[in-house]
Amino acid sequence: MEKARQKQIKDYKTKEIAALRAKREASSSPIPEEISIYRTWLKRAIKNKKEPKVLILGATPELRDLCLGLELATFSADISWDVIDAMTKVMRTQGNEKEIIINTNWLDLDKYLKANLFDVVMGDISISNLRAEEQKRLLGIIYKLLRKNGYFISRCDIFLPNKKRKSFEEIYSDYLSRKTNWLGFIVEYCWYGPKRGEIYNAKSGFTDFKKMFSYFFCELKEKKPKLRDNDLEKFENLISHGKNVIHVVFPKEIFEKMLKKYFRIVTIEKIKYTFSEFHPIYILKKK
Ligand SMILES: C[S@@+](CC[C@H](N)C(=O)[O-])C[C@H]1O[C@@H](n2cnc3c(N)ncnc32)[C@H](O)[C@@H]1O
Numbered sequence: 001m002e003k004a005r006q007k008q009i010k011d012y013k014t015k016e017i018a019a020l021r022a023k024r025e026a027s028s029s030p031i032p033e034e035i036s037i038y039r040t041w042l043k044r045a046i047k048n049k050k051e052p053k054v055l056i057l058g059a060t061p062e063l064r065d066l067c068l069g070l071e072l073a074t075f076s077a078d079i080s081w082d083v084i085d086a087m088t089k090v091m092r093t094q095g096n097e098k099e100i101i102i103n104t105n106w107l108d109l110d111k112y113l114k115a116n117l118f119d120v121v122m123g124d125i126s127i128s129n130l131r132a133e134e135q136k137r138l139l140g141i142i143y144k145l146l147r148k149n150g151y152f153i154s155r156c157d158i159f160l161p162n163k164k165r166k167s168f169e170e171i172y173s174d175y176l177s178r179k180t181n182w183l184g185f186i187v188e189y190c191w192y193g194p195k196r197g198e199i200y201n202a203k204s205g206f207t208d209f210k211k212m213f214s215y216f217f218c219e220l221k222e223k224k225p226k227l228r229d230n231d232l233e234k235f236e237n238l239i240s241h242g243k244n245v246i247h248v249v250f251p252k253e254i255f256e257k258m259l260k261k262y263f264r265i266v267t268i269e270k271i272k273y274t275f276s277e278f279h280p281i282y283i284l285k286k287k
Contacts, residue, residue: 018082026237045151057123059087143262184275
């Protein structure tokens with residue numbers, strides 16, 4: 001895994017990969033319905049707070065635009081300057097003086113930042129970039145950096161062990177009837193499709209994206225499904241920047257046990273698409 005981690009970090013640090021990530025229509029970016037949930041809860045979390053401060057785990061432009069659009073003091077932390085740079089270029093609010101960019105590992109944030117500094121920490125599928133032990137450490141750091149009653153608001157990947165597995169055809173049919181979108185098509189295939197046993201290890205949480213993409217493309221080649229809106233290009237883009245990403249996802253119960261050490265689960269928000277069941281937005285409050 002260590003080698004894989006080094007490869008991942010190296011990959012994040014290439015301009016080409018970063019530029020592909022920044023194609024927001026064709027990556028794991030939050031979509032408007034999800035951004036609207038983030039907005040609602042962010043506004044609740046900062047209500048009646050004097051000069052609220054927000055920390056964002058990652059360079060996700062949609063979250064940074066959201067916070068900066070509300071004129072909030074926004075700290076955005078990402079390990080890769082190339083990603084920060086590419087993501088900043090696609091922001092609506094770039095160059096806003098209210099943003100402080102921190103180019104570091106999230107696991108070092110408490111070395112640079114004071115405890116009890118933030119009213120809100122946000123992230124969009126951030127935790128799963130880390131291995132199990134690191135995930136626990138990060139949750140402890142978020143806890144430390146949050147003020148009393150502070151919120152941690154984040155879309156998180158979870159695995160649902162009792163969810164029925166689907167064939168490629170069933171997932172394709174959900175896509176055709178718009179129960180899922182292009183991203184849901186591929187992620188549902190990964191965790192709930194026929195090749196899950198070879199792609200996902202529920203014990204370690206490790207998901208092998210390289211294998212998943214190659215199986216998925218074999219299915220596309222063989223079954224030639226009709227795709228909409230340049231969705232094939234979106235798959236290809238996601239694959240080019242995502243194939244080496246470390247992705248560690250735990251069964252819901254285990255993940256929530258980790259969260260509950262530091263946070264109370266206020267609610268878990270979902271959108272209309274089927275993939276939101278296992279990519280929901282957790283609204284957490286510091287214990
Ligand atoms: C937060 S997720 C972003 C996924 C999100 N849905 C998006 O596309 O906006 C991936 C980001 O996390 C960053 N990252 C991964 N591991 C990190 C770590 N340990 N510390 C800081 N940043 C990290 C990567 O550089 C990458 O930009």
